[in-house]
Each structure stands twice: as C-alpha cells, then as structure tokens.
Amino acid sequence: MLITNVRAHHIRIPYDAGVASFKQGASSISALEIVMIEVSTDAGITGWGDAFAYVSPRTTCTAIEEMIAPQAQGLEVPDAADIPAFMEQIQRNLHLFGRYGITMFAISALDIALWDLAAKAKGVPLHRLIGVAKRTRIPAYASLLRIGKPELIASECETALRQGYKAIKLHETTTPAVFAARQAIGAGTPLMVDLNCPLDGEAAIAFAHSCRDAAPMFLEEPVWPPEDFATLAEVRAKGGLNIAAGENACTVHQFRQMMKAGAVSHAQPSVIKVGGISEYLRVVALADELGVRLAPHSPYFGPGFLATLQLMSLRDDASFVEAFYMKRPACLWRGRIDVDTNGDVEVPQGPGLGYEPDKAVMEQYRVS
Missing domain, CATH: 3.30.390.10 (Enolase-like, N-terminal domain)
Structure with a gap:
C-alpha cells in the first residue's frame, strides 16, 4: 500500500x-x-x-x-x-x-x-492494534477558558457539574479564583489549575502555598519558561502541591529531561504536539518506568482527540480526558465525541481512529 x-x-x-x-x-x-x-x-x-x-x-x-x-x-x-x-x-x-x-x-x-x-x-480500532483496552468510556473534565471574576467562575463550575462533568480545570492565576471554584464544586470534586507559564520560581511557590487549602489535584505549568525544569522541580518540592507539565514538550527526550529533574508528578503529552502516537507511547513507557502519572493534554476537536481517547482506553488509571468547555455549531464527528450526561466520552470502536470526519x-x- x-x-x-x-x-x-x-x-x-x-x-x-x-x-x-x-x-x-x-x-x-x-x-x-x-x-x-x-x-x-x-x-x-x-x-x-x-x-x-x-x-x-x-x-x-x-x-x-x-x-x-x-x-x-x-x-x-x-x-x-x-x-x-x-x-x-x-x-x-x-x-x-x-x-x-x-x-x-x-x-x-x-x-x-x-x-x-x-x-x-x-x-x-487503534487501541486493539497497540494493546488491550481497559476502558470503553473515559471520564472528562471541563477545561474552562480564562474567566477572571470569581463569581462567574463559581457559576460556570456549577453549570459544568450539572451537565455531568466529573472534574474541573481552571485557566486562572489568582487565589480568589481557585477558592471560588473549590467552594462551588465542593470538596469531593477534582480541581486542577492551569497557569500557562506566567511566574518565576519564587512567585510560583508562593502561589502554591496560597491555594493549598483549596486542594487542587495539581498546578499546571506555573513557571516561565516551561522548559526550566530545575525551577519547576523546586516549585514542586517547596510548594507542597503536585505539578503537571508537558503540553509544550516535544519528543520523549524532553520528557526524559523533565522527569529526571523531578519536575512533575503528572506528565501531559499532547498527541498533536509531542510527535504523534509513536512519541506519546514512548512518553507513557518512560512515565511508567519513573513512577510519573499521566494527564494527557487534549483540548481539541480533530483526529487528535480521537487518538487520545484510543490511547487512554489502554490504561485503567482513572485519568480524565480534557474537554474544552464551550459550545460549537458543528462537530467533525457528528457529535459522537461530546461529553454525555454522566460526564464520559465513549471510546470509538470503528477501524483506525474510530470515526471518519463529516465531509x-x-x-x-x-x-x-
């Protein structure tokens, strides 16, 4: 062929x-x-x-x-x-x-x-080509875009939970925003905080301390530049919270540098950035070897989201798939990747990635 x-x-x-x-x-x-x-x-x-x-x-x-x-x-x-x-x-x-x-x-x-x-x-389906599927549905977290105002953040979090989402991720950089979300969703719902690389090490450690009582599952990319793994490791060691990073990393070689530095508790390979499925699988093997958890980056709606679902189905590790929290007028996959009322996304079972795009x-x- x-x-x-x-x-x-x-x-x-x-x-x-x-x-x-x-x-x-x-x-x-x-x-x-x-x-x-x-x-x-x-x-x-x-x-x-x-x-x-x-x-x-x-x-x-x-x-x-x-x-x-x-x-x-x-x-x-x-x-x-x-x-x-x-x-x-x-x-x-x-x-x-x-x-x-x-x-x-x-x-x-x-x-x-x-x-x-x-x-x-x-x-x-792709997952069967690689291994044995352990999940047919993947729980989703609502990846909220930046809002800013605590009262609006709380309202959006409450709405997302009513729609079935099992966890929330913020893209916020203030402590009031984090506590507003925690109060809205309660103590039992996982909360993640993505800062998108704005802080130096000292400020990132201070931020971690300031929102520790809100118990986020992890802080994501708190440090600039994102490849400063030594500083990221220091934030993890001194900040008292788990640290996630990797959406901006490409190839297993950069992930090896990150993990060997002790920079992350959660590695976040993005299949459409890291080098595709081949590099993603290498990152998974390395993470398992070094005892680092996986939290794939997947806020997109093209074939990469299907690939992420296929790859996540191979692991029974309670990880969430990231879903952008937004409304859109059309879907390439005829709505079949939408989060259901139970907060899950079904793993496609058709050949290859599972679905053909709607022409x-x-x-x-x-x-x-």
Missing part, C-alpha cells in the same frame, strides 16, 4: 465560551482552528491526522505541504511495528528546521495518520 497524496485541511469552527475568553499573545482566539492531514493510498484507504495550530493554521498547513508531504508521498505505508522507525527517520530528515514547535506539530499529524491507516488495514462539515467550515 503506497502513499499517493498528503494534503492539509484547515477547518475553522466558531465557538461560544460564554463569559470566558482566551488570548494567546495579542491574538484573541474566537474559533477552533483545526489543521488535519489526509493521507491517501493506492488501496483506497485514507488516514487522518491532526497538527496543533491554534493561532498559526496557515503556518502549520505550509509545514505539512512543504516539509511533510515530500517526505511521505510515494512511500510504502509502514506496518504498525515499523511506524516509530519510519517517523524517526523523518525526524532526522527534518531536524534542521527544529525539534519542537511547528515542525513537530506537522510530524505529529503524519504519525497519527499512519497509525490510523495501519489499524484500518487490519480492520480494528459536509469540512466543506462548510473549510478555509481555502
């Missing part, structure tokens, strides 16, 4: 996050920017992948078209056991463009698509 074409698709679906807002640098994100890769074969089987693209979808598309497509077109689709070595060679071929960021996002997309193809060729939705929301 030969790869005949590699194509990037930019899909832009607006969303409504209510009282929340989300800013990345100077850009306000008002829509879900999804960059999918479509890998066609001479056998008529298509593989789908996903590349991180929040505020740079055109750049990510260009990386797929100019770097990834020439590396893959015309080659034999590797068997599942050979995908990691195949992708390792592509990493080597492209290392001059950087081992992180856009290059690795584009590599991630191809890797996911190859695993999708390999599982479809066998007629099995009508792709065309309606396509950016040319």
Whole structure:
C-alpha cells in the first residue's frame, strides 16, 4: 500500500465560551482552528491526522505541504511495528528546521495518520492494534477558558457539574479564583489549575502555598519558561502541591529531561504536539518506568482527540480526558465525541481512529 497524496485541511469552527475568553499573545482566539492531514493510498484507504495550530493554521498547513508531504508521498505505508522507525527517520530528515514547535506539530499529524491507516488495514480500532483496552468510556473534565471574576467562575463550575462533568480545570492565576471554584464544586470534586507559564520560581511557590487549602489535584505549568525544569522541580518540592507539565514538550527526550529533574508528578503529552502516537507511547513507557502519572493534554476537536481517547482506553488509571468547555455549531464527528450526561466520552470502536470526519462539515467550515 503506497502513499499517493498528503494534503492539509484547515477547518475553522466558531465557538461560544460564554463569559470566558482566551488570548494567546495579542491574538484573541474566537474559533477552533483545526489543521488535519489526509493521507491517501493506492488501496483506497485514507488516514487522518491532526497538527496543533491554534493561532498559526496557515503556518502549520505550509509545514505539512512543504516539509511533510515530500517526505511521505510515494512511500510504502509502514506496518504498525515499523511506524516509530519510519517517523524517526523523518525526524532526522527534518531536524534542521527544529525539534519542537511547528515542525513537530506537522510530524505529529503524519504519525497519527499512519497509525490510523495501519489499524484500518487490519480492520480494528487503534487501541486493539497497540494493546488491550481497559476502558470503553473515559471520564472528562471541563477545561474552562480564562474567566477572571470569581463569581462567574463559581457559576460556570456549577453549570459544568450539572451537565455531568466529573472534574474541573481552571485557566486562572489568582487565589480568589481557585477558592471560588473549590467552594462551588465542593470538596469531593477534582480541581486542577492551569497557569500557562506566567511566574518565576519564587512567585510560583508562593502561589502554591496560597491555594493549598483549596486542594487542587495539581498546578499546571506555573513557571516561565516551561522548559526550566530545575525551577519547576523546586516549585514542586517547596510548594507542597503536585505539578503537571508537558503540553509544550516535544519528543520523549524532553520528557526524559523533565522527569529526571523531578519536575512533575503528572506528565501531559499532547498527541498533536509531542510527535504523534509513536512519541506519546514512548512518553507513557518512560512515565511508567519513573513512577510519573499521566494527564494527557487534549483540548481539541480533530483526529487528535480521537487518538487520545484510543490511547487512554489502554490504561485503567482513572485519568480524565480534557474537554474544552464551550459550545460549537458543528462537530467533525457528528457529535459522537461530546461529553454525555454522566460526564464520559465513549471510546470509538470503528477501524483506525474510530470515526471518519463529516465531509459536509469540512466543506462548510473549510478555509481555502
């Protein structure tokens, strides 16, 4: 089975996050920017992948078209056991463009698509190609966008719990916000706090102490820069709270540096950033070896979310899947990845990633 074409698709679906807002640098994100890769074969089987693209979808598309497509077109689709070595060679071929960021996002997309193809060729869901599923449904936590005002945070938390979510994650940087959420959800509901890398070590330790009585499950990425693992380890040691990080890490090599430094209690590989499924599985093996828990990063709605569900089904570790808390007018998967009233997301059971994208939705929301 030969790869005949590699194509990037930019899909832009607006969303409504209510009282929340989300800013990345100077850009306000008002829509879900999804960059999918479509890998066609001479056998008529298509593989789908996903590349991180929040505020740079055109750049990510260009990386797929100019770097990834020439590396893959015309080659034999590797068997599942050979995908990691195949992708390792592509990493080597492209290392001059950087081992992180856009290059690795584009590599991630191809890797996911190859695993999708390999599982479809066998007629099995991805999880069965890798191991034995231990869960058919994954509990979700509501990943709230930044709100700011404690009273609004409390209201959103209460609404999310009524909708069935079993846990809450904030994207807030103030102690009143954390305590407002805790008071709203009660003592028994897991609460996570994502700071998005704003603090130095001293300030991060102080923040951890200030919100310790709210008992967050972990603080996520409290330190700038995110790759300062020595300072992150100091915050973990002196702050008295668990620390999560890894959504901005690429390849198992950076995760090894992070874990060996003692920087995290929870590792957060993002399958559409870390290097795809192949690198994700390497991170999982390393985390198990070093006794680090997993808390995958997955606030997206493309094939990467399906891949995350497939991978999480292989572990009976009570981990949650991250779901952005927002309303959107359309779903590439016809609503089948929505969180149900019990707060769960069903693991797809179809071949490959489990579902095929809705072509009508792709065309309606396509950016040319």
